[in-house]
Amino acid sequence: MVNRRFINFLKDIQQKWSKRWVEENLYQALDFHPSKEKMYIMSEFPYPSHTGLHMGHARSYMMTDILARFWRMKGKNVLFPMGWDAFGLPTYNYAIKVGRPPFEVKEESVKNFKNQLIALGGSFDWSREIDTTDPNYYKWTQWIFIQFYNHWYDPEYKRPDGGKGMARPIEELPIPEKVRKQGKRAIKEYQDKFRLAYKGKMPVYYCPHCKIGVADEEVEPGGTHERCHKPLEKRYLEQWLLRITAYADRLIDDLDTVDYPESVKEAQRNWIGRKYGTEVDFYLENTDYKITIFTTRIDTIYGVTFVAVSPEHSFVDWYLENAKNLGVDDQTFEKVKAYVEKTRKEVKKEFEIKEKTGVDTGLNVVHPLTGESIPVFVADFVLQEVGTGAIMGVPAHDQRDFEFAQKMGLPIYPVIIPPGVYKAGEDAIMEWVMQLTKAYEDNGIMYASGDFSGLKNTEAKPKIEEYLINMGIARRVKYYHLRDWVFSRQHYWGEPTPMVYCEKCGWNPVPEDQLPVTLPELDDYRMAEDGTSPLQRATDWINTTCPECGGPARRETDVMPNWAGSNWYYIRYLDPHNDKQLVDPKKAEYWLPVDFYDGGAEHSTMHLLYSRFVHKFLYDIGVVPTPEPYAKRRNHGLVYGPDGKKMSKSRGNVVNPWDVIEQFGSDPVRMYVAFMGPYDGNVPWSDEGLIGVARFLERTVEYLDRSIENLKSNPDYKNTQEFTADLHRLIKRVGGDIENLKFNTAVAALMEFLNNHEDTPLDATNLRVFIKLLAPFVPFLAEDYWEKIGEKYSVHTSKWPEYDEKLVNQYLVYTLVVQVNGKVRNQIKVQGKISQEEAEKLAKESPKVAKYLEGKQIKKVIYVPGRLINFVVG
RNA sequence: GCCGGGAUGGCGGAACUGGUAGACGCGCCGGACUUAAAAUCCGGUGGGGCCAAAACCCCGUGCGGGUUCGACUCCCGCUCCCGGCACCA
Numbered sequence: 001m002v003n004r005r006f007i008n009f010l011k012d013i014q015q016k017w018s019k020r021w022v023e024e025n026l027y028q029a030l031d032f033h034p035s036k037e038k039m040y041i042m043s044e045f046p047y048p049s050h051t052g053l054h055m056g057h058a059r060s061y062m063m064t065d066i067l068a069r070f071w072r073m074k075g076k077n078v079l080f081p082m083g084w085d086a087f088g089l090p091t092y093n094y095a096i097k098v099g100r101p102p103f104e105v106k107e108e109s110v111k112n113f114k115n116q117l118i119a120l121g122g123s124f125d126w127s128r129e130i131d132t133t134d135p136n137y138y139k140w141t142q143w144i145f146i147q148f149y150n151h152w153y154d155p156e157y158k159r160p161d162g163g164k165g166m167a168r169p170i171e172e173l174p175i176p177e178k179v180r181k182q183g184k185r186a187i188k189e190y191q192d193k194f195r196l197a198y199k200g201k202m203p204v205y206y207c208p209h210c211k212i213g214v215a216d217e218e219v220e221p222g223g224t225h226e227r228c229h230k231p232l233e234k235r236y237l238e239q240w241l242l243r244i245t246a247y248a249d250r251l252i253d254d255l256d257t258v259d260y261p262e263s264v265k266e267a268q269r270n271w272i273g274r275k276y277g278t279e280v281d282f283y284l285e286n287t288d289y290k291i292t293i294f295t296t297r298i299d300t301i302y303g304v305t306f307v308a309v310s311p312e313h314s315f316v317d318w319y320l321e322n323a324k325n326l327g328v329d330d331q332t333f334e335k336v337k338a339y340v341e342k343t344r345k346e347v348k349k350e351f352e353i354k355e356k357t358g359v360d361t362g363l364n365v366v367h368p369l370t371g372e373s374i375p376v377f378v379a380d381f382v383l384q385e386v387g388t389g390a391i392m393g394v395p396a397h398d399q400r401d402f403e404f405a406q407k408m409g410l411p412i413y414p415v416i417i418p419p420g421v422y423k424a425g426e427d428a429i430m431e432w433v434m435q436l437t438k439a440y441e442d443n444g445i446m447y448a449s450g451d452f453s454g455l456k457n458t459e460a461k462p463k464i465e466e467y468l469i470n471m472g473i474a475r476r477v478k479y480y481h482l483r484d485w486v487f488s489r490q491h492y493w494g495e496p497t498p499m500v501y502c503e504k505c506g507w508n509p510v511p512e513d514q515l516p517v518t519l520p521e522l523d524d525y526r527m528a529e530d531g532t533s534p535l536q537r538a539t540d541w542i543n544t545t546c547p548e549c550g551g552p553a554r555r556e557t558d559v560m561p562n563w564a565g566s567n568w569y570y571i572r573y574l575d576p577h578n579d580k581q582l583v584d585p586k587k588a589e590y591w592l593p594v595d596f597y598d599g600g601a602e603h604s605t606m607h608l609l610y611s612r613f614v615h616k617f618l619y620d621i622g623v624v625p626t627p628e629p630y631a632k633r634r635n636h637g638l639v640y641g642p643d644g645k646k647m648s649k650s651r652g653n654v655v656n657p658w659d660v661i662e663q664f665g666s667d668p669v670r671m672y673v674a675f676m677g678p679y680d681g682n683v684p685w686s687d688e689g690l691i692g693v694a695r696f697l698e699r700t701v702e703y704l705d706r707s708i709e710n711l712k713s714n715p716d717y718k719n720t721q722e723f724t725a726d727l728h729r730l731i732k733r734v735g736g737d738i739e740n741l742k743f744n745t746a747v748a749a750l751m752e753f754l755n756n757h758e759d760t761p762l763d764a765t766n767l768r769v770f771i772k773l774l775a776p777f778v779p780f781l782a783e784d785y786w787e788k789i790g791e792k793y794s795v796h797t798s799k800w801p802e803y804d805e806k807l808v809n810q811y812l813v814y815t816l817v818v819q820v821n822g823k824v825r826n827q828i829k830v831q832g833k834i835s836q837e838e839a840e841k842l843a844k845e846s847p848k849v850a851k852y853l854e855g856k857q858i859k860k861v862i863y864v865p866g867r868l869i870n871f872v873v874g
Numbered sequence: 875g876c877c878g879g880g881a882u883g884g885c886g887g888a889a890c891u892g893g894u895a896g897a898c899g900c901g902c903c904g905g906a907c908u909u910a911a912a913a914u915c916c917g918g919u920g921g922g923g924c925c926a927a928a929a930c931c932c933c934g935u936g937c938g939g940g941u942u943c944g945a946c947u948c949c950c951g952c953u954c955c956c957g958g959c960a961c962c963a
């Protein structure tokens with residue numbers, strides 16, 4: 001396979017240099033460098049699991065490390081930090097499984113990960129290492145939560161940066177006189193409705209069989225539990241939420257200011273899902289109770305044949321109280337009641353589209369334009385979270401409504417007709433109507449729509465809306481797909497939510513000087529029988545005093561989700577040991593934003609969006625100086641198994657990076673993962689590919705040795721200008737490729753150079769250059785040879801070679817491609833760029849070309865200097 | 875269904891701003907070294923035509939059209955694959 005002695009050499013120097021680098025913290029980033037420009041390069045920090053790094057980690061960290069090393073040599077003050085996202089369910093579950101405290105388990109995993117990252121050659125600044133489970137870290141995670149609690153969002157407020165909308169202290173929330181009069185408690189209750197962190201009743205999944213709360217990710221399609229495959233229940237719990245929807249517009253609009261892959265931007269826009277539409281009030285017959293619906297197709301309002309609300313809708317509660325007084329018969333009432341009870345508990349993963357069900361409430365609303373009686377249904381295809389949780393049913397022009405109407409035997413009134421059909425006259429329209437087998441959702445001509453009939457629906461739309469608005473029963477509104485962020489988890493292994501509940505005073509945050517609220521150690525970390533956190537049993541910890549009245553109070557036992565610590569960690573790297581502030585503003589000013597953020601495509605929406613949200617909030621309250629956290633984001637590709645499929649234990653195609661590094665040493669692996677494919681490509685692992693790179697490195701080492709030997713016996717040896725020119729072209733290519741994240745072609749260029757020049761040893765100057773070019777890819781090897789040639793430690797803090805542009809363009813042998821009518825007919829080697837006349841002459845002289853020009857008239861000659869000449873003949 | 879990205883030899887992938895398609899690596903074939911194998915080194919390697927070689931010619935970047943002197947690259951219409959979202963009103 002590969003030369004054993006060579007591999008052992010690589011492993012020895014790896015040992016030697018990684019030790020020295022870490023001991024001296026060679027890669028420490030200096031705050032406020034006097035002359036160098038800052039460059040903040042960051043990779044998503046790992047979730048340290050007991051199984052160690054996987055290949056995806058290894059490749060992405062190696063690739064960002066190449067970048068960090070390159071820019072460091074280019075003279076930037078590079079910050080390249082690393083830390084641990086160590087809270088979360090996997091560690092917790094694993095700790096339970098092995099019956100050990102999560103702290104201990106985590107500690108081991110972190111140690112293991114760190115050793116592995118050092119072995120990879122990661123040039124991290126370890127003085128800035130952070131750990132989200134460290135109380136000194138999560139103190140600030142808790143602090144941020146309290147700031148959310150203490151602020152409200154004023155969408156009209158003019159920010160110092162000129163934008164509109166800003167978080168403001170809750171004390172600045174205007175309190176209506178009516179509320180103020182009712183006293184302190186009423187004021188607080190009023191404020192609570194506006195806080196950016198607030199309590200709300202939210203569904204959580206519960207497995208009655210396993211007696212455990214179940215996270216979203218553990219719900220199978222069809223609403224069963226991943227572990228036992230038994231149906232789950234939906235339970236409604238009071239949970240903390242963060243008002244991310246307040247920032248929806250800024251989160252969308254500011255995407256224009258950052259350099260992210262288009263796919264990521266689109267994913268975020270879709271996730272936020274801003275859309276404009278109309279809210280319309282439908283009044284219940286003979287009452288002043290109204291049901292407000294949301295629609296984006298107000299033009300179809302004349303086709304409404306029913307109104308439907310979700311089972312969770314407030315109308316349902318009102319109905320259960322008042323229906324009988326409104327003359328609903330017992331049978332109907334009981335049917336509605338039973339239906340609601342059933343569907344409210346039902347867990348259905350949204351993408352599992354079941355047959356639509358629903359029940360007639362026996363009540364009607366009045367159509368606001370026609371005055372017709374419209375039946376009201378409760379139906380579970382109407383989602384409470386979307387719009388107002390109530391819809392106007394237009395079966396003719398909405399497929400879902402169509403299906404529901406068919407099932408319920410409701411009428412279908414087409415009110416928009418395809419233009420072609422409309423033109424053909426009344427008979428054609430009737431025929432078209434009779435043949436409708438599905439909803440017609442496209443544009444067309446308004447029909448049977450009162451005064452709006454005959455208009456294009458796109459023209460009628462704003463007119464109808466305006467008309468309804470003038471009637472005082474409609475509003476133009478903006479809705480988001482994005483929902484507020486449920487920030488409570490019923491588990492143990494997370495940041496305690498720093499809130500205290502007092503019977504008298506309600507919820508209050510823990511005073512800042514009492515932070516952090518640390519996670520108590522327990523005798524038993526298992527979940528309670530009823531699926532609640534073991535924190536519920538930590539009575540000593542729970543019982544505390546109320547920060548407001550000093551009376552007895554209880555701590556919040558829900559912890560934060562695992563996103564909590566990871567959405568702001570890039571800020572803490574800047575000032576990890578500061579116990580007075582989250583970050584020194586001067587350091588934040590110097591380092592932010594992150595210049596390059598590498599991560600997995602799977603974090604395009606959740607992590608990246610949450611992180612941007614938290615950052616914007618911190619920006620509003622003056623903690624950070626920039627509106628966006630990450631100037632540039634790139635997604636790294638995945639490493640697939642040798643079979644070309646995603647690595648997974650069940651497939652048995654997992655390649656463990658640790659095994660490979662043990663076998664070959666890091667340098668070949670680093671260069672191979674750089675070479676294997678594009679930065680963002682998903683590429684299969686190939687042992688042969690790795691061996692190919694190892695072979696190249698072996699030849700490289702022989703080449704370096706030969707060059708050194710040669711210089712020993714011949715110290716004045718000099719390469720020719722021509723040779724040096726080639727090396728300078730290599731400098732240009734490698735540097736340019738690294739800057740553009742094209743590591744694969746950079747490595748190819750190095751290989752090409754060696755292939756071409758292996759027989760010519762390098763002179764002293766060029767030897768130094770060549771070693772430097774290798775340094776980002778194979779840091780151990782480069783460092784060792786740097787020492788061998790007697791240069792000052794370390795090659796990684798040395799200056800990246802400059803190329804001489806003049807030299808780069810010299811001694812180039814161009815191939816002049818001669819085409820006739822765009823077809824290649826000859827290739828002529830020429831020195832330097834020649835004039836068109838010369839090129840034409842040369843080309844015509846060649847028999848290969850002459851053959852095609854003979855007897856033809858040359859209509860046109862296209863000459864691209866240094867590339868080709870093309871004769872267009874007739 | 876909607877949104878985003880993609881399709882290039884046996885494989886991973888190159889190709890500037892529209893200018894020699896297949897760099898580099900793997901694999902494969904042939905040769906050298908060796909008693910032999912491995913390792914290493916040298917040569918070849920998109921498909922086809924020509925008995926063979928050289929020369930030469932034709933075809934070729936998912937499919938069908940188009941623009942252009944010239945198209946992997948731009949435009950129009952598809953197919954398939956990957957990723958995200960999805961009963962979003």
